[in-house]
Structures are given as structure tokens and as C-alpha cells.
Amino acid sequence: MKKILVLCTGNSCRSQLAEGYLRHFAQGKAEVYSAGIETHGVNPKAIQVMKEDGIDISGHTSNHVDEYSHIDFDYVITVCDNAKESCPYFPTKAKQFHHNFPDPAKAVGTSEEILNEFRAVRDLVKAYMKDFIDEHVNNERYVSE
Numbered sequence: 045m046k047k048i049l050v051l052c053t054g055n056s057c058r059s060q061l062a063e064g065y066l067r068h069f070a071q072g073k074a075e076v077y078s079a080g081i082e083t084h085g086v087n088p089k090a091i092q093v094m095k096e097d098g099i100d101i102s103g104h105t106s107n108h109v110d111e112y113s114h115i116d117f118d119y120v121i122t123v124c125d126n127a128k129e130s131c132p133y134f135p136t137k138a139k140q141f142h143h144n145f146p147d148p149a150k151a152v153g154t155s156e157e158i159l160n161e162f163r164a165v166r167d168l169v170k171a172y173m174k175d176f177i178d179e180h181v182n183n184e185r186y187v188s189e
Contacts, residue, residue: 055080065173
């Protein structure tokens with residue numbers, strides 16, 4: 045079973061969204077973890093927008109990357125530039141991937157405008173993670189008909 049780690053700065057928004065979608069799309073075919081180079085707790089708006097899409101991440105915790113140093117990951121996905129630049133060295137065979145998603149926690153405006161930014165980032169993360177699972181776990185793109 046493939047082991048996937050998603051890294052972000054605080055493990056509160058983008059990495060939590062990614063973990064939720066990776067678990068959803070992998071359907072038990074991968075072990076998925078998320079962590080931060082810091083821990084900020086899971087953002088309630090991240091939980092809310094995922095719930096709107098039918099995925100419950102309310103049980104997720106904000107973890108520090110050092111907690112997983114003993115795991116031999118197959119893939120490490122950084123979801124923000126800060127995490128990519130500060131990513132610790134993993135002495136594993138892990139292939140590293142990077143996509144810098146906007147940080148919805150930095151959104152400003154009315155409550156609805158901020159929530160809409162969370163939804164927009166959620167949808168970007170969802171598309172990327174679905175493609176990632178299809179290519180690296182399900183191999184759907186490479187199955188001949």
C-alpha cells in the first residue's frame with residue numbers, strides 16, 4: 045500500500061483539504077498523512093467547506109512533520125512554497141511533488157467572501173488530488189481498454 049504525506053506550513057487548511065481528498069479518492073488503497081512544519085490546529089472553515097462536499101475531516105489533527113520521520117513514504121506532496129522550501133530531508137525513496145495552492149486562511153473580506161475563497165481553494169485541491177490518486181495509486185490513466 046502506498047504511503048503519502050502532504051506537507052504545508054501549519055497543517056491547518058490546504059494539507060487538511062488534501063488529506064481528506066486523497067483518502068476519499070484512494071478508497072483505502074493508500075495510507076495518507078498530513079503534517080506541517082508548524083502546527084496551527086485544523087481550521088474550522090476547512091472542516092466546513094469539506095463537509096459541504098460530503099467529506100468529514102472534523103476528526104483530523106494538526107501534526108508536526110517530525111512525528112512521521114519513521115515512516116517510509118512513497119510520495120511527499122508539498123502544497124505551499126513555504127513548506128517546500130522548509131521541507132525536511134526524508135531519507136526515503138519518496139518521490140516529491142509540489143503545487144503551491146493559495147492560502148485561504150489569508151483571505152479578507154466579508155464572512156461569505158472568505159468562505160468563497162476556502163471553497164475555491166478546496167476545488168483546486170480536489171482536482172489536483174483526484175488526478176494524483178488516478179495517476180499514482182489507481183493508475184486509471186494507464187489501464188488499457
